[in-house]
Amino acid sequence: MDSSGDPEGPRLPRGDDPPGNARETSRQLSREQLFVLISAASINLGSMMCYSILGPFFPKEAEKKGVSNTVTGMIFGCYALFDLLASLVFGKYLVQIGAKFMFVAGMFVSGGVTILFGVLDQVPDGPIFIAMCFLVRVADAVSFAAAITASFSILVKAFPNNVATVLGSLEIFSGLGLVLGPPLGGFLYQSFGYEMPFILLGCIVLLMVPLNMYILPNYDSDPGKHSFWKLITLPKVALIAFVINSLSSCFGFLDPTLSLFVLEKFNLPAGYVGLVFLGLALSYSISSPLFGLLSDKIPHLRKWFLVWGNIITAVCYMLLGPIPVLHIKSQLWLLVLILVLNGVSAGMSIIPTIPEILSCAYENGFEEGLSTVGLVSGLSSAMWSVGAFIGPTLGGFLYEKIGFEWAAAVQGLWALTSGLTMGLFYLWEHSRRRRSKLQNILGTEEERTSLLPNEI
Secondary structure, three states: OOOOOOOOOOOOOOOOOOOOOHHHHHHHHHHHHHHHHHHHHHHHHHHHHHHHOOOOOHHHHHHHOOOOHHHHHHHHHHHHHHHHHHHHHHHHOHHHHOHHHHHHHHHHHHHHHHHHHOOHHHOOOOHHHHHHHHHHHHHHHHHHHHHHHHHHHHHHHHOOOOHHHHHHHHHHHHHHHHHHHHHHHHHHHHHHOOHHHHHHHHHHHHHHHHHHHHHOOOOOOOOOOOOHHHHHOOHHHHHHHHHHHHHHHHHHHHHHHHHHHHHHHHOOOHHHHHHHHHHHHHHHHHHHHHHHHHHHHOOOHHHHHHHHHHHHHHHHHHHHOOOHHHOOOOOHHHHHHHHHHHHHHHHHHHOOHHHHHHHHHHHOOOOOOHHHHHHHHHHHHHHHHHHHHHHHHHHHHHHHHHHHHHHHHHHHHHHHHHHHHHHHHHHHHHHHHHHHHHHHHHHHHHHHHHHHHHHO
């Protein structure tokens, strides 16, 4: 599609324009973009609420069913593992399956399995309950991987010139889902029992299905000839994937460790622990649209956002405890302040990643179509899932062995390494481009010099 009347409308290369005059196209694309935003916002909000709603009460219910803490952790962790595998598959076959069908089908299955999770308390205790928990959790991960991968692809297709701005703005709904999920789930659990949080949320997701079937545009494209392997073996893409891993791991590290540290260190009531997490979620949600806008308006800032965002994140994790060698007393106000700063630095680093991977792919011969967008969105989701699996697992282990202060510092080293490596790569890339320009200038001057005698 091409819109001569709407500079921000989607543009498909090689003559894929729909029939009709420019004015009709502009009006149609403006409406499609609004519908795409509504659909993407619904899946961001729904997925994050479904992901976070388990926290306040499921471990307690699982314990009643004879499930150990280790197995409960595996039930949580299997979500990221299967989200990783499913994202790679769906990103590869996005064009063959169809982005709209993948989005709607993923949302439909997720709503159904969320409701099923609410009736698991009726399942017999022991192995049967554990097996059903794993089965439903895996189905939820696969279904949301389909919906999120399709959502990213449709967004990039609908907003090719404002990818970072749109993705950053939609992170408001992701953060809102993370903020609303635990308190809403806890309130419904206390008021109506185990079933109600899952049944209500599942029904809300299912009600979004017919809405998205009606409003979501259908983008068609031809299958691409490139693969995930070719994409991930590009040095710049591989380093950005490492950045996504480190940032996702930093977020995941806090899930099993921060609440325990706050309860032990500051003796807060359990109900107030969730408020500590608000500093991170709200600052990330509020800052992400700003960094998205800057990334689109001033593209050369993306590299600095990636580098400095990771370095600031590393400093934040050194100060979370803080690390004992700094001899700084741990205080609640300092912890909340660091979490707020961490949310800002995370937005600075995360938002530019997809535009940077896309631009690198196009520079290296990937076709500008839905197939490449599917590969990029699938790769991004998969790399995020790797960190989401490693972060809590490694974080829980390090917390038991060396304590929260040192564990957070070790986690910060990952972000520091990815930030410095990314910075060195950008310096090398800048130096290589300067040499290439210099050689082109010298070559042009030599051609002019050799032509002058012949002209005389």
